[in-house]
Amino acid sequence: xxxxxxxxxxxxxxxxxxxxxxxxxxxxxxxxxxxxxxxxxxxxxxxxxxxxxxxxxxxxxxxxxxxxxxxxxxxxxxxxxxxxxxxxxxxxxxxxxxxxxxxxxxxxxxxxxxxxxxxxxxxxxxxxxxxxxxxxxxxxxxxxxxxxxxxxxxxxxxxxxxxxxxxxxxxxxxxxxxxxxxxxxxxxxxxxxxxxxxxxxxxxxxxxxxxxxxxxxxxxxxxxxxxxxxxxxxxxxxxxxxxxxxxxxxxxxxxxxxxxxxxxxxxxxxxxxxxxxxxxxxxxxxxxxxxxxxxxxxxxxxxxxxxxxxxxxxxxxxxxxxxxxxxxxxxxxxxxxxxxxxxxxxxxxxxxxxxxxxxxxxxxxxxxxxxxxxxxxxxxxxxxxxxxxxxxxxxxxxxxxxxxxxxxxxxxxxxxxxxxxxxxxxxxxxxxxxxxxxxxxxxxxxxxxxxxxxxxxxxxxxxxxxxxxxxxxxxxxxxxxxxxxxxxxxxxxxxxxxxxxxxxxxxxxxxxxxxxxxxxxxxxxxxxxxxxxxxxxxxxxxxxxxxxxxxxxxxxxxxxxxxxxxxxxxxxxxxxxxxxxxxxxxxxxxxxxxxxxxxxxxxxxxxxxxxxxxxxxxxxxxxxxxxxxxxxxxxxxxxxxxxxxxxxxxxxxxxxxxxxxxxxxxxxxxxxxxxxxxxxxxxxxx
Ligand code: HSC
Numbered sequence: 001x002x003x004x005x006x007x008x009x010x011x012x013x014x015x016x017x018x019x020x021x022x023x024x025x026x027x028x029x030x031x032x033x034x035x036x037x038x039x040x041x042x043x044x045x046x047x048x049x050x051x052x053x054x055x056x057x058x059x060x061x062x063x064x065x066x067x068x069x070x071x072x073x074x075x076x077x078x079x080x081x082x083x084x085x086x087x088x089x090x091x092x093x094x095x096x097x098x099x100x101x102x103x104x105x106x107x108x109x110x111x112x113x114x115x116x117x118x119x120x121x122x123x124x125x126x127x128x129x130x131x132x133x134x135x136x137x138x139x140x141x142x143x144x145x146x147x148x149x150x151x152x153x154x155x156x157x158x159x160x161x162x163x164x165x166x167x168x169x170x171x172x173x174x175x176x177x178x179x180x181x182x183x184x185x186x187x188x189x190x191x192x193x194x195x196x197x198x199x200x201x202x203x204x205x206x207x208x209x210x211x212x213x214x215x216x217x218x219x220x221x222x223x224x225x226x227x228x229x230x231x232x233x234x235x236x237x238x239x240x241x242x243x244x245x246x247x248x249x250x251x252x253x254x255x256x257x258x259x260x261x262x263x264x265x266x267x268x269x270x271x272x273x274x275x276x277x278x279x280x281x282x283x284x285x286x287x288x289x290x291x292x293x294x295x296x297x298x299x300x301x302x303x304x305x306x307x308x309x310x311x312x313x314x315x316x317x318x319x320x321x322x323x324x325x326x327x328x329x330x331x332x333x334x335x336x337x338x339x340x341x342x343x344x345x346x347x348x349x350x351x352x353x354x355x356x357x358x359x360x361x362x363x364x365x366x367x368x369x370x371x372x373x374x375x376x377x378x379x380x381x382x383x384x385x386x387x388x389x390x391x392x393x394x395x396x397x398x399x400x401x402x403x404x405x406x407x408x409x410x411x412x413x414x415x416x417x418x419x420x421x422x423x424x425x426x427x428x429x430x431x432x433x434x435x436x437x438x439x440x441x442x443x444x445x446x447x448x449x450x451x452x453x454x455x456x457x458x459x460x461x462x463x464x465x466x467x468x469x470x471x472x473x474x475x476x477x478x479x480x481x482x483x484x485x486x487x488x489x490x491x492x493x494x495x496x497x498x499x500x501x502x503x504x505x506x507x508x509x510x511x512x513x514x515x516x517x518x519x520x521x522x523x524x525x526x527x528x529x530x531x532x533x534x535x536x537x538x539x540x541x542x543x544x545x546x547x548x549x550x551x552x553x554x555x556x557x558x559x560x561x562x563x564x565x566x567x568x569x570x571x572x573x574x575x576x577x578x579x580x581x582x583x584x585x586x587x588x589x590x591x592x593x594x595x596x597x598x599x600x601x602x603x604x605x606x607x608x609x610x611x612x613x614x615x616x617x618x619x620x621x622x623x624x625x626x627x628x629x630x631x632x633x634x635x636x637x638x639x640x641x642x643x644x645x646x647x648x649x650x651x652x653x654x655x656x657x658x659x660x661x662x663x664x665x666x667x668x669x670x671x672x673x674x675x676x677x678x679x680x681x682x683x684x685x686x
Contacts, residue, residue, distance in 0.1 A: 006034035008041060013049040014188045015042035016181065020056035027103045028065035029074045035107075036076045036084060043088060050091040050188040053111065054181060059098025060120070061107055066129065069264065069273060078103055078135035079253065082110035086200050091191050095184035096120045096171070099159065105170075106133055109140040112199045114171040115187050116162040117180050122170060123159025127233045129276060130269030130639060134260030138240035139252040140201035145170050147208045147241060151220050154237045155228075202249040213245035230514045230639050232268045236260075267649050271641025274686065275631055278624035278642070285461055285473050285621065287454035293462035294406065294455055300325055300373040302393060303382035304335025304366075307410055310438030311382055312339050316360045317439060318467045323376065325367045336366050342439070370396050373405075378463075380432055382410040390414060391422035398423040406456050408432040409447075413479045416449045426451035430460045433480055435633045443633030444469040445480045472629045475619045481626055482633040485614065485643065488606040493519040495667070496602060497543050500584035500591035503561040504572045509599035514637025519603075521570070524560035529553045546579045605655050608647040612672035615685075623685040644685040652679035 005021040017038040021031050035053065042051045055061060064078060076084075085092050085107070094100075094108035096116035101123050108114050108122075116122070124133045124141065132138055133154060141150040145168040153160065165171045175183035208216060217238050228234040236259040243255040263269050297320065301312045304326035315322045316339070324339070326332040340361060347357035370393075373379050379401055381393050390409060397407055407429045409419050420426035431447025444467065446460040457473070464471025474480040479487055493506050507518025523531065528548050538545045547553075547560055552575065554560035555568060562570035584591055594602065614620040620629075627642020640646045647655055656671070656679040663669050678685070 003030070003034040003037065005031050006038055008038040010045075010048070011185050012189075013047055013192070014185050015045065015048045015051045016185070017042065017051060017053045018056055018181075019053070019061070022057050024059055024062035024099075025055045025057060025104070026063060026065040026067075027061050027078060027107070028068060031061075031065075032076050032078065032081050036081050039084060039088065039092075043090065048090065049192045050093060051088065052093045052095050052181070052184045052188055053085075053107070054095035054184060055097070057098075060094075060096045060100040061104030062099055063102030063104050063125075064135070066273060066276065070270070078106070079257070082107060082136050086110045086112075086202060088112075089198070091188065091196065091198060093184055093188050093191070095175070095180050096122065096162075097180050099123070101159065102126050102133060102137075103135050106135040106137040106140065109144060109170070109201055110136060113173075113187070113191060113196070115173040115175050115180075115184050116165065116171050117175050118162050120162045120165075121159040122162070122165045123157070124154045125157045125159065127155055127157040127231075127237060128272065130231070130233045130266060130272035131263050132233060132237045132240055132256070132260055134256060134264075136201075136253060136256070138237065138256045138259075139244045139249055141170075142206045142213075142241055142244040143201045143204040143249075147206055147213045147216050147245060148220075150241050150244075151217065151238070154241065155220070155224070155234045206245045208245055210242075210246035213242055217242055230268075230637055232266050232639075233263055236263055268639040270649075271639055271645055274624065274641045274645050275628065275638055278628040278631075279470055281622065282470060282472050282625050282628050283461060283465065285457065287458050291454045291458045293459040294377070294404070296377045296406070296459065296463065297321060298323070298376045298378075300376040300379045301382060302326070302370070302373075302379065302397070303384075303410075304328075304332045305382070305384075306436060307434065307438060308382040309335040309338045310436060310440075311380055311410065311434050312364070313342055313439035314434065314467050314469075316343070316364055319363075321363045321365075323365045323367055323372055325370060325372055327368055329368055332366050332368060336364075339364060371400050373397065373400050374402060376401070376405060378406045378408060380408045380410060382434075385412060385414060387414050387418060390419050394419055394422040394429070398425065404428070406430060406459060408460070410434055411447075412483055416447050416476045417451075420449045420451060427453040428456055430456050431474075431476075431480070432460060432463075433474075435482070441633060442469050443482060443629055444471045445474045445482065445629065445633075446471050447474050447476060447480060449476060470628055470632045472625050472632075473621055474629075475617075477614075477617065477619045481614060481620050482629045484619075485607050485610040485626070485630070486634055488610045489603045490519050492603045492606050494542065494544070496592075496594070496599070497580050498583045498587035499589055499594075500580065501594055501599070502572065502580060503576060505594070505596075506599055506603070509596040510603065512596050513600050513604075514640055516635050520561040524554040524562055524564075524570070527554045527556055528560050543576070543579050543583055547576060550575065552576070601658055604643065604646075605658055606669055608643050608655055609659055609669060609672050609675055611643050611647070612675035612678075612685075616672055616674040648684040648686055652684065653682075655679070 007018045009016045042048050092111045093113045094111040099121045100108050105122050126133050149168045162174050177183045240256045240259050243252045299315045299320045300323045301308050302325045304324050312322050312324045343357050343360050346352045347354050416431045420429035430452050433445035435441035435443045444464040461471045503520035507521050510518035533548045540546050552559045561576045563573045611626050620626050623644040627644045630636035630642045631638050636642050
């Protein structure tokens, strides 16, 4: 029986079920039904001696259909389908190409045998969605591959190669020809000829006893516990794996289902699934479909400072030819040393091979004159943040760059339109706002100027993907998306000090929320003199000014809000504490002792308000773009999903009421009409 997503054919005595459900053969209800129908038909045919399940298109099943999550699952459900496959009375063989992920790998494990092409990747990445493999994966993987490998696959979440999968027993054979279907048929014929038994994962024992499995899991937990703070899924996965060793298969499946449902209902998983789709939605921008990205092969980066060399590395790592330009020979030499040292360090740590390192170094060149950009396809300016300087550079770039080259600025807050106006070709000018360190941070804000052409915009967005980053479109405004909203967090944190709230209490509340560090720890790291301190006009008006005037510039000077020992371990600074107390005493404001939750609200509700303004002003295209930007650029905890989904979970009326109460006490917050309106209408951002 053939359906729109499947075809059932026969090659001699072998039935071949081919699923074709683009883009990634997700196991949505129509696919599940088609597989079950085809399996039933094939098994009803007494001439069929074995059944092969494979996929057309770019990949084997990439998992359950995530768009169905949060709604009732329609029959046949995955566990039932997989049970039917496993119980078949003739061999069922999964033939794998592309990526067998999540439910896709679970399907393969419910088959009796598995063959995969050498380039296939197999994985159980549900943990990244805040879930566990909920269709038997937690019970079948330990039986096929062992407890330790199961933990790595499911809690680590990283796919493995076909050769590794073969080694750990996840698959039985690697296809050697170019035609997977033909190889699978040959394999099936061999299994029939050998009278191979129906190898059901459910009937296998785990490699470890219940006690040893517990010990293995406990050791893993201890080693990795820090990385999983705030995430619910790793713990539930470990519980489910433990169940595979201490009870019969069917009981283990029941335990898995309970633990899966718990995760599915959790705000953490909702947030992580939101981010999965937010990342993909961000790539969709309003340019005509037929606008193709322009080809980019060689890149010039102007400025050899921290940003310039980080950007250079980002492009080199993605395989581009990069020329770094700086008029200062000393600066250029320093930047080049940093670039080359970083590439050597990557190779020394085994992250890249020596050949790759050498190829990247060969693709890297330097120059001291802007005239060197004449043949480059993309020029990225990364000089000091001063409008007149950037305008001057763009004027010169305009004179040297070839027609059609893309002229990009890495400005983090300046008016891109004023920069573009310095050239004769504003349509070719775009903002590429990298976040430091530019070779590491995933966020790339693509800033659209008033005149930026669609082709340039499409190219910039596409570049983001090629650089392994998440490109988020932003219109021009002070600070663009991520920096603009997070500045409100800094303001709010500063406002707590004159109320007697200690910086370390603020930081603890933020790390408790899930940020890797709080605003004062960040200031100490970056340097108190770097952000918002005007040495000439400093007059002890703020805690920051007092600290800077006392030479407490942060970690680099041995102390800021915190004191640091020789290993840079921080302890609250008595000097900073006395300064805060002094300000609090002089402020005349009632001293406050705030709980961590109150501090979180104090800092992050203004952020939500600013996000709403970005939407109101059309700076961000959609609420999910803002969430994605904050997760990728500011390490907003992914299990919170970003400020917009978090605001929805908090409840917009609660946020508006809190902000209005603060405005009534004189706090300089301008409430976003969009936020207020949504709260009144009972709407959400997403
Ligand atoms: C799972 O499997 C749970 C199970 O354990 C079972 C649960 C049991 C429940 C029953 C209990 C009773 N679904 O990424 P791309 C879309 S959880 C729906 O740009 P690439 C994607 O949104 C799942 N849609 O392509 C995009 O759509 P757009 C575990 C999915 O080539 C389009 O496909 N699996 C989808 O760069 C192209 O995607 C995973 O977590 C899905 N599963 O990468 C794998 N997967 O064009 C998730 C993709 O409209 N997927 N889409 O924007 C991936 O990692 C990547 O998509 C691939 C392809 C590596 C597959």
